[in-house]
Amino acid sequence: MSLTLRTGQCSDKGRKPCNQDFHGLCVPAQPQLATKGIAIALADGISSSDVSHLAAQAAVRSFLDDYYCTSDAWSVKTSVERVLVAANSWLHAQNQRGPGRYDKDRGWVCTLSAMVLKSRTAHLFHVGDTRIYQLHGKALEQLTQDHRVQVGAGQSYLARALGVHGHLEIDHHTVALAEGDTFVLATDGVYEHVPPAAIVAAIERHGDALDRAAREIVDEGLSRGSPDNLTVQIVRVERLPDPQASELARLATELPLPPMLEPRAVFDGYRIVRELHGSSRSHIYLATDESSGEAVVLKTPSIDLHGDRAYLERFLLEEWVARRISSPHVLKPRAGVRARSFLYVVFEYVEGRTLAQWMLDHPRADIAAVRPLVEQIARGMRAFHRLEMLHQDLRPENIMVDATGTVKIIDFGAARVAGVVEMAPERDVHPLGTVTYSAPECLLGQPGTARSDQFSLAVITYQMLTGQLPYGTEVAKCKSLAEHRRLKYRTARQAQPRLPSWVDDAIEKALQPEPHKRYGDVDEFVASLHRPDPDFARSGRLPLIERNPLVFWKSLSALLALGCVLLLALLHAGG
Known part of the structure; x- marks a missing residue:
């Protein structure tokens, strides 16, 4: 038996010009129904903002999408908190780029209430003044607390909301489920104007048609003069999984580490072909899914690190990062087709070679x-940056090139998700990035930015062209920003004389030790590899042949013609 619900939803803009509420519900197929449960969410934008309806929509969509991207081995609480913190960081970043930076009442701000019903437990998450109720007989019990501060004379303000601050505090508590339990999620346009008795009566009248009950509740609010948007969701538990299934769902959050795998062994429905890579931190295997025959890659954590919780958290974070990103230039995780018995992740298999191998085959490439x-790597980087994430470990070994020349970024173990603070970071000894490719600010312990990933890409670009590193091994010896500033850039044209000087200038700019001196965006760097940067032309750094080839050749022809005339004159004068 699996968890089964009956639901009803209704939303109306009411007397307002647009609907700033947004709601959603997701009932996944197995095995995610057992391992992740059913997710419901309701968001309400603030009326003073012209973009709060977009904030509400983004919050609900990111919650429903990203929750199911989190690892099956995470608890519901960990998964949802990570997702909502990431969503809050994205909304806050939008505010910092617009009017909301100075006036949050005009920004990307919304409140949100969400539920995850998994096995025999309801997990409630709440920020703001939307509400979740539970029906008890003919009474409604409010399960959430409004984050609204009264200042007198009927005036109040939100104490908590998504998008307001970079830090987010989330209310969370659990409710044991029983068959027949009914929950109601509502915005203030409903609960401030519809009495609880009217809500209960509507649910009782339309017990088997909860959409009609939701519509009746909204209509009741309109008839009572509600001036706001009105949204209500009704959720009734029809059937619960039996205790045995419930226990399996609980064990899914406490998965053991897998054993060492050998070729031809069958493991959780996968037949191991061979080990692709092994290290002290993880093992990567090529395997075949026995149900579909598809080639996949299994990544398992090292048994030696079974007690390192920070490491396991980062291992699981890698799968979530991969699931959130949709780009042809970023390695894709394989969708779960069955429940897992051990802790591991599954990715698509890319038949090709690493960029490090490509460089061995193409030394000092044109x-x-x-x-x-470089352009494809940059596209993959942008997919990270659009979601307020950094890769933080771009290097040739973490980039694959397949037989068609398509590039894919792999290995997200060092990725940083904005706003998400790892558990016990002081215990995380995993090196974030490789010294020879990391930006100076990261090596000095400062937080990275998109320009830090740009620096790594520029190092890779330089290495592809020259077979060398721009600063050699000197970067690893620098212990301060002052020492980094004294680094001397080795011009790429020494190893690649045919390289246009403006390309060399572009690479040098992207490799500046100080982040603010680099390009503002990786797109600018890529563009500067295709055509001269106007800033270099204005500064006179480009030779005339590259600034204006037509004028160069005309001038050269004129000089040659003048030289010929002078030569003829000298010959004539000499008899």
């Missing part, structure tokens, strides 16, 4: 061969 590879 700029024409390098440009398309």
Whole structure:
């Protein structure tokens, strides 16, 4: 038996010009129904903002999408908190780029209440003044607490909401489920104007048609003069999984580490082909899914680190990062087709070679061969940056090139998700990035930015063109920003004389030790590899042949013609 619900939902803009509420519900197929449960969410934008309806929509969509991207081995609380903190960081970042930076009442701000019903437990999460109720007989019990502060004379303000601050505090508590339990999620446009008795009566009249009950509740609010948007969701538990299934769902959050895997062994429905890579931190295997015959990659954590919770948290974070990103240039995780018995992750198999191997086959590659590879890596980077995430470990070994020349970024173990603070970071000894490719600010312990990933890409670009590193091994010896500033850039044209000087200038700019001196965006760096940067032309750094080839050749022809005339004159004068 599996968890079964009956639901009803209704939303109306009411007397307002647009609906700033947004709601949603997701009932996944197995095995996610057992391992992740059913998610419901309701968000309410603030009326003073012209973009709060977008904030509400983004909050609900990111919650419903990203929750199911989190690892099956995470608890519901950990998964939802990570998702909501990431959503809050994204909304806050939008505010910092617009009017909301100075006036949050005009920004990307909303309140949110959400539920995850998994096995025999309801998990409630809440920020703001939307509400969750539970029906007890003919009474409604409010399960959430409004985060609204009264200042007198009927005036109040939100004490908590998504998007207001970079830090987010989330209310969470659990409720044991029984068959027949009914929950109601509502915005203030409903609960401030519809009496609880009217809500209960509507649910009783339309017990088997909860959409009609939700519509009746909204209509009741309109008839009572509600001036706000009105949204209500009704959830009734029809059937619960039996205790045995419930126990399996609980064990899914406490998965043991897998054993060492050998070729031809069958493991959780996968037949191991061979080990692709092994280290002190993880093991990567090529395997075949026995149900579909598809080639996949299994990644398992090292048994030696079974007691390192920070490491296991980061291992699981890698899968969530991969699931959130949709880009042809970022390695894709394989969708779960069955419940797992051990802790591991599954990715698509890319038949090809690493960029490190590509560089061995193409030493000192021509700029024409390098440009398309850099452009694809940049597209993958942008997929991270759009979600307020950083890769933090871009290096040739973490980039795959398949037989068609398509590039994919792999290995997200060092990825940073904005706003998400790892558990016990002081215990996390995993090196974030490789010294020779990391930006100076990261090596000095400062938080990275998109320009830090840009620095790593520029190092890779330089190495593809020259077979060398721009600063050699000196970067690893620098212990302060002052020492980094004294680093001397080795011009790429020494190893690649045919390289246009403006390309060399572009790479040098992206490799500046100080982040603010680099390009503002990776797109600018990629563009500067295709055409001269106007800033270099204005500064006179480009030779005339590259600034204006037509004028150069005309001038050269004129000089040659003048030289010929002078030569003829000298010959004539000499008899």
